Amino acid sequence: MAEDTKVVSKDEGSEELGLRIYEVGYHVIPTVKEEDIESVVASIRTVIEKAGGSFIAEGAPALMKLSYAMTAREGDKNVDYDRGYFGWIKFESSVEASETLNETLKADRNILRHIIFRTVREETRARMKIPTLREVRRTDAIKPAPHHVEDTSIPVSEVDLDKAIETLTTD
Numbered sequence: 674m675a676e677d678t679k680v681v682s683k684d685e686g687s688e689e690l691g692l693r694i695y696e697v698g699y700h701v702i703p704t705v706k707e708e709d710i711e712s713v714v715a716s717i718r719t720v721i722e723k724a725g726g727s728f729i730a731e732g733a734p735a736l737m738k739l740s741y742a743m744t745a746r747e748g749d750k751n752v753d754y755d756r757g758y759f760g761w762i763k764f765e766s767s768v769e770a771s772e773t774l775n776e777t778l779k780a781d782r783n784i785l786r787h788i789i790f791r792t793v794r795e796e797t798r799a800r801m802k803i804p805t806l807r808e809v810r811r812t813d814a815i816k817p818a819p820h821h822v823e824d825t826s827i828p829v830s831e832v833d834l835d836k837a838i839e840t841l842t843t844d
Contacts, residue, residue, distance in 0.1 A: 692767055693771070695765070696761060696792045699761070699785075699786070700739070702784075702785045717774070727765050739754065743786060
């Protein structure tokens with residue numbers, strides 16, 4: 674008897690196993706020293722790995738100006754930040770792992786803001802297109818402007834000029 678075989682793509686097979694593709698985007702507060710940024714990112718990776726997730730792609734955090742100031746709680750006061758280190762990680766994991774990561778990032782004081790969303794394995798970033806230059810050809814010859822301009826003004830007598838000034842200056 675022949676067995677039915679089914680060819681399953683990697684994403685479909687992962688879906689059957691309860692695994693999904695996610696991407697997490699995060700802003701690290703700018704007061705974290707640049708040499709300590711990697712340890713913050715390593716803690717995010719550790720949460721994903723401990724939950725059984727696997728990495729697909731990653732964008733290293735880079736300091737950037739934010740579109741608007743974001744408030745974070747530091748000790749007993751609120752602090753506004755207009756800059757942050759933005760990075761992202763694309764990974765495959767279970768739904769539970771993404772929920773655990775969400776809770777961990779909420780509690781992390783070094784994370785200003787984060788977002789986790791479901792995505793696809795393929796590359797989805799927009800590519801920069803170099804604008805193509807069009808050559809424009811003119812059929813008409815450009816005529817140079819005349820260098821000599823004729824004076825077409827009408828001479829004004831001094832008497833008329835004095836009368837005009839007097840009418841402007843009188844109450």
